[in-house]
Amino acid sequence: MKNKLKARLAAGETVCAAWLEFGAPEVAEALVHGGWDVIVIDCEHGSAGLEDGLKLIRAVEAAGGDAVVRVPDGQEATLKRALDRGARSLMVPMV
DSSP, rough: OOOOOHHHHHOOOOOOOOESOOOHHHHHHHHHHHSSSEEEEESSSSSSEEEEEEEHHHHHHHHTOOEEOOOSOOOHHHHHHHHHHSSEEEEOTTT
């Protein structure tokens, strides 16, 4: 599946991002419907964990937005778990 965020940035488009620290899909969906293009799901400092990632990613994408997952660390196993849960874009801390 194509990474819409990557394509938009490559085309020079401006995107507006919101930061999500809650594990509630309803909040993620509401942010997209409120006009945000990208939702950054904070699994490092927020209450959303990687186990919440799949439902949050699905909510964002179903509403027409793009999701970026901020993983808790840069370990290979963590990155693979995030990708396995459907993340197409990752933000890696402490790099």
